[in-house]
Amino acid sequence: MYRDVGTLLASALEWFGELALFCARLAKAAVTPPFEWRELLRQCDAIGAQALPLVALAGAATGVVLSLETWDSLIRFGAKSFLPSIIVFSMVKETGPIITGLVVSGRAGAGIGAELGSMKVTEQIDAMEASAVDPYRYLAATRVLACILMLPLLTITADFCGIFMGWVANTLAAPVSLHLFLENGLKNVEFADYIPPILKTAVFGAIIGAIACFQGMRTRGGTEGVGRSATSSVVLSSLFVIVADVVLVRLILTIWPSA
């Protein structure tokens, strides 16, 4: 049993070491020319624009559920006038960012892991390297940067949809104008409340992109290996997004106590 634990620990350390080396090479490729602008735009479209409907739907559904569940609880405490503030604070500060992070880690994480895994086992990555094109620059850096750029924008969409659908659900129970709902919801929110949680999702993007590219580019073992890479990309990136969320929330509260 001790041997199993030791082997597991050694494998984990080896994985982290390889990931660190991968990230170092990736960072260098991302900040040094030549830049692959066209591929970056293509990835922004694939990771950002194409994920928009799913993220909007997830945000909207969360807003509706939040409104329905909280409405019932607030009525019991005679505090239903706080509903708009609760929905806005909840969506902006935590629910919007984490929902977006998890949706993108599922969608883009699996996509990147499977695509790069398939390119690895069919020697496309070797072909790229053989033609003196750095796959870290062309394949990995573009995807990670696209995740970093798109996550905050997708989070804003999720926040907007969540708040809007929160109002719709609220107004079906007790009619209230959108103007009044937003006025109540936003009156205690400062600009500083929005920025750290949205920027936090850029870190989620870096985690999702880096882990998915890493798992994809180290794929071994044919189509079965591609499946494993896609699954491990989603599982690991979701796990690390959740862990990063805990750390970042603590960090944000330390740096911006009012946020």
Next chain:
Amino acid sequence: MAVENQGSAIDVTDLHKSFGTQSVLNGIRLEVKQGETLVVMGRSGTGKSVLLKLLIGLEPADSGAVRIGGQDIGNLSRNDLNEVRKRIGFLFQQAALYDSLTIEQNVMFPLERHSRKPQEEQKERARELLKSVGMEKDLEKLPSQISGGMQKRVGLARALALDFEILLFDEPTAGLDPITATEISHLIADLKKQRHMTAVVVTHDIPSARIFADRVALIDQGKIVVEGSFDDLRSSQIPFAKEFFENGC
């Protein structure tokens, strides 16, 4: 087939490569002259494809040296290695076309990155290459929409996109019908005549090897057991060579 220029384009000395406990190459030595086509043959799983990957630095050698134009690629930085790679074209066994790019974009890929010609000229060059392999009608198709043989032709066009000095072919005729295999073999032989390129071809296809080989090397158990002209090896009395050619023809 006479080789005009006798300078050494590729020089491999005492090359060893293992994967885990499995020793794949066990002290390979070979030299390829400029303008020469060396065909490497041997049984499946004897490390022929690994040898090609070592020649272009896709796999690191455990020991020994690979010199391309006199430069030991094992001692080069990543940037310097890429400069060497710009002089080498590689046709992979399964063509390794980029799934997300069209046929034309696949051939344009190395041109866009390493050629200083205007884009229109690059496009023209790509179309000219695709025409030379009979693929000019499928420019907008994706690799998944064409057959394996067609993919190989496109892979060949991509491998020729830049004016490489050295070409590496991994099983260029594997999986092709005999007519297409012969066409590809003649194409490789013509390229050698027209451009005076150095080539290393890994193949099991004995009739094709006869068309383009200047010299043939037979690998067995990670070592080159015999090398010489096609006819020399064909009539060789070395047991492995005899068995290989008798069973292959």
